[in-house]
Each structure stands twice: as C-alpha cells, then as structure tokens.
Amino acid sequence: MPRTDVYDLGSLRLSAGEARRLELEVAQEPLELAGTRYEVLPATVPVTLEVSRTTGGGYALRLKLEATVEGPCMRCLEPAAPAVELDAREVQLPGGGEELESPYVDGELLDLRSWVHDAVALAVPDQVLCDPGCLGLCPICAVPLALAGADHHHESGPDPRWAKLRDLHLD
Ligand SMILES: [Zn+2]
Numbered sequence: 001m002p003r004t005d006v007y008d009l010g011s012l013r014l015s016a017g018e019a020r021r022l023e024l025e026v027a028q029e030p031l032e033l034a035g036t037r038y039e040v041l042p043a044t045v046p047v048t049l050e051v052s053r054t055t056g057g058g059y060a061l062r063l064k065l066e067a068t069v070e071g072p073c074m075r076c077l078e079p080a081a082p083a084v085e086l087d088a089r090e091v092q093l094p095g096g097g098e099e100l101e102s103p104y105v106d107g108e109l110l111d112l113r114s115w116v117h118d119a120v121a122l123a124v125p126d127q128v129l130c131d132p133g134c135l136g137l138c139p140i141c142a143v144p145l146a147l148a149g150a151d152h153h154h155e156s157g158p159d160p161r162w163a164k165l166r167d168l169h170l171d
C-alpha cells in the first residue's frame with residue numbers, strides 16, 4: 001500500500017450524503033514531550049479514514065489508528081512503550097468560520113500527515129509510564145523501585161554525625 005501524506009478528497013467524487021471508508025498508510029514522526037524525544041511506531045502506520053460529504057460542499061472526517069510511543073518512563077526512566085488508540089474527527093465546512101474549518105484541509109486536500117502527528121500528540125497519556133502503577137525511583141538512592149523489590153528500604157537510624165558526637169562524650 002502506498003504511503004499517503006496528503007490525500008485528495010476531491011478524487012473520491014462524493015456527492016452530499018455519500019461516504020467512503022479508506023485504508024491508508026501514513027508516516028509518523030517522533031514526539032517531543034517534556035524536552036525528551038519519543039519514537040512513535042510504526043514509522044508508517046495503517047489508518048482508517050472515513051470521509052463523508054456534507055451539504056454545502058463540506059466534509060466530515062474520522063481518523064482511527066493504533067500506535068506505540070517509545071521512550072523513557074517519566075517516573076523511573078526505564079524503557080516505556082504505552083499503546084495509543086486514536087479516534088479523531090474533523091469537520092470542514094467552507095465558509096463555516098473557524099469552528100467548522102479544519103486546519104488540515106486546504107481546498108480538497110487533506111494534510112493527513114500533520115493530522116496524524118497532532119492527534120497522536122494529543123492522545124499520548126500525559127504521563128508516559130513503563131506501567132500505570134510505576135513506583136518511580138527510591139527517593140534516597142534513586143534505584144527504580146520496581147527493580148529493587150518490595151523489601152527495598154534504608155535504615156533510618158540516627159544521623160551518623162550525632163553518633164560520632166556521642167562516642168566523643170563516652171570517651
Ligand atoms: Zn517506570
């Protein structure tokens with residue numbers, strides 16, 4: 001299947017009320033989240049695009065895809081790869097004002113690549129985690145708590161400087 005970055009909606013020759021479901025492939029770009037680069041895979045992702053022709057020469061568009069975001073867990077820095085399931089909609093009604101004009105449609109041309117990129121960025125969980133219950137890092141020694149095990153702890157004994165002072169008094 002050829003990769004589609006820009007799709008010509010006019011080529012479908014739909015009249016008002018008609019709709020078409022298309023299976024396409026679109027290139028995905030890495031995301032930058034909190035200053036860290038995350039890969040979005042697969043690099044070429046299969047998408048389902050539903051195109052409905054509205055009255056007034058407009059389009060109602062629906063985009064579905066599944067992707068994986070790969071990068072460091074935001075809590076413990078171990079590798080994370082949460083799945084993203086996307087179901088996005090756009091409406092393009094020429095002359096309908098900002099609310100009804102899609103930033104991804106120019107005339108009959110749909111900028112599918114930009115739409116996929118922005119929609120994935122919106123769908124990515126705010127927290128990219130290795131596991132939804134990631135315990136993060138030990139606040140004392142910074143070891144990932146998931147790897148360190150449940151019995152990981154530190155003796156919270158008296159401050160060693162005070163112990164030293166007591167020794168001096170004993171002498
Ligand atoms: Zn984690």
Ligand SMILES: [Zn+2]
Binds near residue numbers: 139141142153
């Ligand atoms: Zn520790």
